[in-house]
Amino acid sequence: MRTVFTVSLGCPKNLVDTELMLGLLVEAGYAPCEEADQADLLLVNTCGFIQSAVEEGIEEILTLTEVKGQYPEKKLAVVGCMVQRYGADLAKEFPEVDLFIGTEGTQEIVSRLQELTQTKKSRLHLAPPTFLQDSTWPRKLSSPAHRAYMKVTEGCSNRCSYCLIPSLRGDLRSRLLDDLVIEARMLAENGVQELTLVAQDLTAYGLDLGPGAPRLVALLRALLAACDIPWFRLLYLYPTRVNAELLEFMAANPRIVPYLDIPLQHVSDSVLKGMNRPYGRRQIETLLAKIRSILPQAAIRTTFMVGFPGETEADVRQLAEFMQEQKLAHVGIFGYSNEEGCAAYTLAGQCSEEEKSERRQRLMELQSGISLAGNEAMVGKVEEVLVEGWSRETDLLLEGRTR
Known part of the structure; x- marks a missing residue:
């Protein structure tokens, strides 16, 4: 039997x-x-979203070319986003x-491999x-x-x-509701206890399916x-489409875990305008107040980007003042990556790498x-958890995920 070793870089998608x-193989x-x-x-x-992801992909290719050098057969x-972005260059650099295969064609992985025996067939x-x-497509779960x-x-x-996501992945394409129900049932039959719904913008679901389509x-x-x-988790939610209907539904249905991953990116009105994000600080504060009113137990996660062109001290x-005021449960801070092909690539006021790092x-x-303060406030509380397995630190403890 033939065997396959896989490396998956980047996001859950x-x-x-x-x-x-893997299911097809x-x-x-x-x-x-x-x-x-x-x-x-x-x-x-591979992932090709930002330069650091590209570098990670290159390192992985180099590692595996060394393995192939020892075993030429x-x-x-x-495959994936980095190939979609740099395919021709990669084909030259890595004979x-x-x-x-780019982001279109991964579903043809088996036939493309079979074509390798035909010398006139393209490798890109x-x-x-x-x-x-x-x-109907097979999946071999790796989680x-x-x-x-x-x-x-x-x-x-x-x-x-x-x-760069629209250029790498295309415009929004929503799956049909009935088909998603079928897949969820199959996953439930396989013993899945927590199902995370993923999309670049989960709140946009159905927008492309026409008037009256389910959202x-x-x-x-x-x-x-x-x-x-038992548990459904939502990734990721666009700020302007997190509405009262969604929050009230989550509040009334505890199987939807009260975890909201909402990438805000910044709170400065001028920076957000440059990012082409259609909201400002006032709308963000209104949204957070609404969440805490309707779903007070919610854990809110977000990401902020520093060093965007034109960002000032x-x-x-x-942004620091906002973080101190709001005290969000989970925050990731990333430095802006100036990527060719993005509208922001040629903007004036580019920040230095030193400025990005310091900020x-x-x-x-x-x-x-x-x-830390939020974690300390949890001491003494009892929480329902989904047990993940033995702790990575000691076999005397179990690790689990809260809602």
């Missing part, structure tokens, strides 16, 4: 793509293996790689992204057996000035009725204290 390819007679040197096929699903396939496959998976991701949409039709709350209602999975102080460090230290 990418992981679902990897699981789809298993159907074609491959068996997953955990060691690269024992595999007949080496498969890397192995096949090496590189050792047998197959490159790029096309505009249009594919949308459905429940722990008790939890899984389900991709609800593909692509994104927001046009944030710093983001996110209708989808959640159907999923709750269709299967007995006053903007950073405003990020300053805000991370602030959030560290906020998070």
Whole structure:
């Protein structure tokens, strides 16, 4: 039996793509293996969103080309966002790689591998992204057996000035509600206890399906009725579409865990305008007040970007002030990455890497204290958890995830 070693880089949406390819390969007679040197096929699903992700992908390719150098009979396939972005350059730089596929065509992984025996066939496959998976495609889950991701949409039709996702993944494409229900039932039958719905913008679900099409709350209602999975988690929510209907539905249905991942990106009105985010600080504060009123137990996670072109020290102080006031449960701070092809690439007022690093460090230290205080407030409380397994620190403790 042939074997395959997979590496999935980047976001949970990418992981679902990897699981789809793995399912197709298993159907074609491959068996997953955990060691690269024992595999007949080496498969890397890359991220190409920002430069640091590209560098990670390059390092992984280099590692696996070394393995292939020792075992030339192995096949090496590189797929995903980085190939969609840099495919022709990668094909020139890495002659050792047998197959490159962008974000359109991963569903053809088996036939593309079979074509490698035909010397006239191209080893680089790029096309505009249009594919949308459905429940008929096989998936080989790689997450722990008790939890899984389900991709609800593909692509994104927001046009944030710093983001390449629409060019790499295409415009928003929503799956049909009935098909998502079928997949959720299958995952429930396989023992999944926590199902995370993932999309670049989960709140945009159904916008592309026309007037009267079901939206996110209708989808959640159907999923709750269709299967007995105890916990559903939502990733990611766009700030302007987190409305009272969604919050009230979550409050009335505790199987939707009160965890809101809402990437705010900044709070300065001028920075947000440059990012092409259609809201300002006042709207953010109104949203957070609404969440705490309707869903007071909610844990709110967000990300902020520092060093966006034109960001001033006053903007950073405003962000720090906001963080101190709001005391959000989980905050990630990232430095702006100036990516060619984005609308922000040519903006004036680019910040230096030193400025980005210093601002990020300053805000991370602030959030560290906020998070510590929040954790200390949990001491003595009893929480329902989903047990993950033995602790990574000691076999005398179990680790679990709260709601």
